[in-house]
Amino acid sequence: MRRRPPTACIADFLLQQAQRRSSLLTGVQRPPPGPRGRAARWEVRVAGMSYELHYWPTLQGRGEFVRLALEAAGAPYIDVARGDPHKGRGLPALQQVLEDDRLPHPPFAPPFLKDGDVVVGQTAAILEYLAPTLKLVARSAQAHSWTLQIQLTIADLVTEAHDTHHPVGVGLYYEDQKPEALRRAREFCAERLPKFMRWFESIVQRNPAGPRHLVGGRLSYADLSLFQLVEGLRYAYPRTTERVLAQAPGVVQLHERVANLPRVAAYLASERRIPFNELGIFRHYPELDLG
Amino acid sequence: MRRRPPTACIADFLLQQAQRRSSLLTGVQRPPPGPRGRAARWEVRVAGMSYELHYWPTLQGRGEFVRLALEAAGAPYIDVARGDPHKGRGLPALQQVLEDDRLPHPPFAPPFLKDGDVVVGQTAAILEYLAPTLKLVARSAQAHSWTLQIQLTIADLVTEAHDTHHPVGVGLYYEDQKPEALRRAREFCAERLPKFMRWFESIVQRNPAGPRHLVGGRLSYADLSLFQLVEGLRYAYPRTTERVLAQAPGVVQLHERVANLPRVAAYLASERRIPFNELGIFRHYPELDLG
Numbered sequence: 001m002r003r004r005p006p007t008a009c010i011a012d013f014l015l016q017q018a019q020r021r022s023s024l025l026t027g028v029q030r031p032p033p034g035p036r037g038r039a040a041r042w043e044v045r046v047a048g049m050s051y052e053l054h055y056w057p058t059l060q061g062r063g064e065f066v067r068l069a070l071e072a073a074g075a076p077y078i079d080v081a082r083g084d085p086h087k088g089r090g091l092p093a094l095q096q097v098l099e100d101d102r103l104p105h106p107p108f109a110p111p112f113l114k115d116g117d118v119v120v121g122q123t124a125a126i127l128e129y130l131a132p133t134l135k136l137v138a139r140s141a142q143a144h145s146w147t148l149q150i151q152l153t154i155a156d157l158v159t160e161a162h163d164t165h166h167p168v169g170v171g172l173y174y175e176d177q178k179p180e181a182l183r184r185a186r187e188f189c190a191e192r193l194p195k196f197m198r199w200f201e202s203i204v205q206r207n208p209a210g211p212r213h214l215v216g217g218r219l220s221y222a223d224l225s226l227f228q229l230v231e232g233l234r235y236a237y238p239r240t241t242e243r244v245l246a247q248a249p250g251v252v253q254l255h256e257r258v259a260n261l262p263r264v265a266a267y268l269a270s271e272r273r274i275p276f277n278e279l280g281i282f283r284h285y286p287e288l289d290l291g
Numbered sequence: 292m293r294r295r296p297p298t299a300c301i302a303d304f305l306l307q308q309a310q311r312r313s314s315l316l317t318g319v320q321r322p323p324p325g326p327r328g329r330a331a332r333w334e335v336r337v338a339g340m341s342y343e344l345h346y347w348p349t350l351q352g353r354g355e356f357v358r359l360a361l362e363a364a365g366a367p368y369i370d371v372a373r374g375d376p377h378k379g380r381g382l383p384a385l386q387q388v389l390e391d392d393r394l395p396h397p398p399f400a401p402p403f404l405k406d407g408d409v410v411v412g413q414t415a416a417i418l419e420y421l422a423p424t425l426k427l428v429a430r431s432a433q434a435h436s437w438t439l440q441i442q443l444t445i446a447d448l449v450t451e452a453h454d455t456h457h458p459v460g461v462g463l464y465y466e467d468q469k470p471e472a473l474r475r476a477r478e479f480c481a482e483r484l485p486k487f488m489r490w491f492e493s494i495v496q497r498n499p500a501g502p503r504h505l506v507g508g509r510l511s512y513a514d515l516s517l518f519q520l521v522e523g524l525r526y527a528y529p530r531t532t533e534r535v536l537a538q539a540p541g542v543v544q545l546h547e548r549v550a551n552l553p554r555v556a557a558y559l560a561s562e563r564r565i566p567f568n569e570l571g572i573f574r575h576y577p578e579l580d581l582g
Contacts, residue, residue, distance in 0.1 A: 118433060146396050149416040169477075184458070207395070
């Protein structure tokens with residue numbers, strides 16, 4: 001089996017990969033025409049500036065939660081690290097921000113977002129920052145708080161899914177911690193994943209505005225993140241996820257509804273969507289998919 | 292060595308403990324008089340209702356981040372699960388909320404906060420919810436976002452600190468995963484803790500308003516959480532933490548400043564502060580403190 005780089009060394013690994021390539025995707029997205037005149041609004045923004053998303057260029061990872069929000073809203077953004085190093089993009093541009101001593105609010109790690117002079121790190125904080133502008137959160141303080149709460153619970157499960165293949169340390173290879181990974185996967189498949197999914201199903205079913213969305217009667221970033229969680233789990237743990245989702249019809253339907261949103265469907269079919277692989281959070285190691 | 296209960300079974304364990312006791316702390320806090328007439332405001336609230344904090348009664352855990360915010364602000368609150376089961380409190384009251392099918396926004400796990408009919412779970416979401424009322428976050432959207440970002444990074448380190456003693460699973464005993472814990476602790480002590488602490492030190496030093504606080508020129512919940520992080524690390528990893536903090540004088544001074552805030556100092560000296568122990572996140576297993 002080919003050895004995958006340990007998560008903590010992924011920065012160096014990706015930097016080397018990038019240097020080997022002669023050209024990269026520029027990553028500039030044009031907003032597809034959207035409902036209610038939003039496209040016009042974005043065009044104004046494009047003329048001024050696009051959001052800059054900084055994340056490792058060869059994996060979905062945590063960056064994908066931000067990418068999905070930007071794509072679903074039709075927001076203009078540059079996927080910086082996937083751009084051309086000769087044009088000021090690529091991994092060197094990401095590294096430059098991480099190492100910039102003058103930033104008053106430096107990000108701890110990717111993903112982070114640049115919006116003009118504002119730099120925001122931490123997936124949930126980025127989504128909180130973007131959501132009012134992207135219309136991906138309801139206005140009331142209570143809906144705001146509930147959406148964040150769901151996002152943080154999704155993030156907890158994402159971390160646990162990651163830790164199944166790296167229980168002993170992000171600086172080691174999966175191949176160096178396979179017995180430990182198998183022990184951790186046992187609990188993940190039998191206890192943790194079902195427990196989380198029961199909660200997601202219960203909140204879909206209990207939404208007073210109906211089970212079409214997680215929060216109220218409209219799309220929020222929590223819906224997009226739950227979609228991505230299901231996508232990742234189906235890739236990494238197909239057998240276990242099928243069993244667990246059999247008890248979560250509301251989650252399955254919500255996932256399908258998000259997948260069919262025109263902008264999301266267009267994004268998923270595009271080259272902008274990086275395929276799942278064994279560099280990211282959701283890795284398919286069949287021996288860990290215990291059913 | 293006495294076996295400690297696995298984290299996931301802690302609910303049952305604590306429930307049994309609670310049933311064994313005849314009386315428990317009621318946990319009702321009276322607000323000490325505060326500056327700028329805040330006490331008067333709280334008195335109005337006390338007459339109406341107190342916040343209800345729900346968390347496992349015998350450990351600091353993640354609940355402590357919320358408790359510190361409430362204490363530092365002099366906010367009236369009931370530490371529900373530490374109260375008397377015969378008076379509608381104690382662990383049965385916590386369990387009742389967790390099992391309440393009618394809640395539209397059920398918490399996934401403790402800690403959670405009840406504020407009248409509003410129930411909020413997830414530590415960072417609870418702090419976000421409380422902070423404007425408790426005056427523990429600046430008003431600007433940017434300060435808001437930055438404070439959340441710091442809190443989420445603290446939470447990431449808290450999770451990693453927890454996982455050093457439970458790398459293979461929260462449903463197993465520490466004693467059943469000691470070799471794995473030692474492998475994980477090696478990376479934690481040598482790489483992860485120093486990396487996080489360099490970031491905390493850099494953001495203290497870079498604060499444009501000076502290194503007395505993390506965000507702007509006044510106390511925020513991020514300061515309180517960083518204080519608690521340092522407390523926990525010093526308890527669990529005294530040797531490693533001493534070495535790492537030698538390179539982080541700004542963090543050390545900020546920790547001391549928070550410890551000396553009159554309300555925080557009074558709280559720390561009170562019985563309301565649960566001592567660190569080997570049930571919580573920060574556990575002192577000398578064999579894992581690799582220096």
